[in-house]
Amino acid sequence: MSFPHPAARDARADTHRRVPLTHPVLDSGGGDTSLAARSQRAVWHPCTRLRPDASANEPPLAIVRGEGPWLIDAGDKRYFDAISSWWVNLFGHANPAINAAIGEQLQTLEHVMLAGCTHAPAVELAERLTALTGGALGNAFYASDGASAVEIALKMSFHYWRNTGLTAKREFICLRHGYHGETVGALAVTDVEIFRDAYDPLTRRAHVVMSPDARQAARSESAADVATRALAELEALLRERAGQIAALIVEPLVQGAAGMAMYDPSYLEGARALCDRYRVHLIADEIAVGCGRTGTFFAWEQARGGDAVPAHAWPDFLCLSKGITGGYLPLSLVLSRPEIQRAFVADDIARSFLHSHSYTGNPLACRAALATLDLFESEDVLARNRERAQWLGTAMAGIAADPRVSHVRQRGMIWAADIDPQAAGANFAGRFHLAARERGVLARPIGHTLYVMPPYVFDAELANWLGEQLLDTLQAVLDPAEEARHAA
Numbered sequence: 001m002s003f004p005h006p007a008a009r010d011a012r013a014d015t016h017r018r019v020p021l022t023h024p025v026l027d028s029g030g031g032d033t034s035l036a037a038r039s040q041r042a043v044w045h046p047c048t049r050l051r052p053d054a055s056a057n058e059p060p061l062a063i064v065r066g067e068g069p070w071l072i073d074a075g076d077k078r079y080f081d082a083i084s085s086w087w088v089n090l091f092g093h094a095n096p097a098i099n100a101a102i103g104e105q106l107q108t109l110e111h112v113m114l115a116g117c118t119h120a121p122a123v124e125l126a127e128r129l130t131a132l133t134g135g136a137l138g139n140a141f142y143a144s145d146g147a148s149a150v151e152i153a154l155k156m157s158f159h160y161w162r163n164t165g166l167t168a169k170r171e172f173i174c175l176r177h178g179y180h181g182e183t184v185g186a187l188a189v190t191d192v193e194i195f196r197d198a199y200d201p202l203t204r205r206a207h208v209v210m211s212p213d214a215r216q217a218a219r220s221e222s223a224a225d226v227a228t229r230a231l232a233e234l235e236a237l238l239r240e241r242a243g244q245i246a247a248l249i250v251e252p253l254v255q256g257a258a259g260m261a262m263y264d265p266s267y268l269e270g271a272r273a274l275c276d277r278y279r280v281h282l283i284a285d286e287i288a289v290g291c292g293r294t295g296t297f298f299a300w301e302q303a304r305g306g307d308a309v310p311a312h313a314w315p316d317f318l319c320l321s322k323g324i325t326g327g328y329l330p331l332s333l334v335l336s337r338p339e340i341q342r343a344f345v346a347d348d349i350a351r352s353f354l355h356s357h358s359y360t361g362n363p364l365a366c367r368a369a370l371a372t373l374d375l376f377e378s379e380d381v382l383a384r385n386r387e388r389a390q391w392l393g394t395a396m397a398g399i400a401a402d403p404r405v406s407h408v409r410q411r412g413m414i415w416a417a418d419i420d421p422q423a424a425g426a427n428f429a430g431r432f433h434l435a436a437r438e439r440g441v442l443a444r445p446i447g448h449t450l451y452v453m454p455p456y457v458f459d460a461e462l463a464n465w466l467g468e469q470l471l472d473t474l475q476a477v478l479d480p481a482e483e484a485r486h487a488a
């Protein structure tokens with residue numbers, strides 16, 4: 001046995017101090033040792049522009065702890081997490097029940113591979129999610145991030161058709177401005193230019209059809225009319241190319257990254273009927289809208305305008321991630337209809353679904369998800385959220401009344417409105433984000449769309465406080481003189 005040389009140990013202990021105090025490309029120098037500055041030097045942050053002018057790179061907000069809906073920085077300043085940390089958090093940060101469940105799981109089994117092995121949290125979670133679909137969907141296939149779940153659904157659909165002899169079905173349809181993640185396969189069904197265009201040469205772009213986004217309604221049209229128009233466009237494509245199309249993928253009820261574009265539930269029922277008629281799979285991407293965000297546990301439950309959804313009217317695949325662990329750990333999964341799995345039952349290995357990820361079905365993540373489902377049951381969350389949704393709508397009334405604000409909309413726990421682009425000016429989202437931070441709110445508008453999607457842990461008073469801060473922020477951002485005064 002050999003022991004490391006003492007000098008080697010010292011060098012390891014000192015590692016962080018050996019990271020240069022300036023960034024070779026992005027820093028103008030200064031040797032800032034704050035966590036934010038060190039992060040800028042050591043971490044390549046997601047979805048973040050790196051500008052050659054170092055002073056233009058806004059340092060990240062360094063968070064040291066979380067508590068309910070609050071994120072807290074090193075100076076003890078608190079920020080209300082109005083966007084649930086990228087739409088993942090459901091029951092607040094450092095939730096005691098989820099903490100305890102993960103702690104307990106940690107004492108027994110932290111991880112085991114799911115190929116050839118299994119464990120109780122993965123099995124129980126799969127069983128409970130199947131029960132939540134009334135048994136319509138099952139065969140939980142686990143992965144880690146949302147984009148991986150989308151990749152799995154796309155691959156399974158294509159492979160299903162191949163296994164059933166329909167080898168020409170290898171194309172996909174997505175909705176205009178739809179977003180399904182940023183791995184190469186998921187980008188092919190994503191219609192958000194800033195994420196997709198640079199990688200276009202790598203993808204096999206899907207067919208893009210009209211979104212049912214209700215904001216497109218002409219003066220005399222209802223949201224349902226827009227959905228009908230969108231369905232007509234979908235049908236025209238299916239009539240022409242169904243023989244080559246494997247699946248349609250949709251974000252049910254709310255297209256998140258499109259700017260919380262909301263649409264009439266009749267689109268879901270209509271799309272289901274068309275997919276049946278033309279023998280095309282329907283993939284419901286509930287990564288953002290699942291877990292109660294839209295008012296029901298699965299957004300798809302609203303496909304029939306509130307009536308129970310019979311087994312045959314569920315999608316063929318349903319992708320879930322983000323909130324399923326309460327926002328604690330990366331976990332995603334794909335539920336599918338029983339007949340999908342049947343097509344993979346064969347001695348021939350080429351007919352098997354050989355997809356895998358190392359952390360597939362991680363026990364800690366599954367246990368966090370079970371604790372999340374327990375909270376839904378024990379605290380009657382969906383019923384209580386109906387009241388919270390009302391508080392949210394009321395709290396945002398001041399913003400809704402501003403003449404520069406249009407298309408005010410809400411679906412369950414998601415509230416959004418558009419700001420007149422002229423009034424918003426350049427880089428509205430970035431300016432709003434910083435001004436809201438000053439006021440103790442973490443918000444990230446999408447383009448000119450201001451939205452909130454908070455964790456389910458606020459009362460009427462806190463909702464009103466949030467509404468006041470956001471209104472104050474908006475007024476400051478739309479009035480640059482006011483913004484400058486606040487910053488001074």
Ligand SMILES: Cc1ncc(COP(=O)(O)O)c(C=O)c1O
Binds near residue numbers: 146147251257287321
């Ligand atoms: C609808 C939808 N699908 C897929 C994804 C991708 O999930 P992830 O970021 O975990 O890969 C997202 C992420 O925001 C999403 O909103």
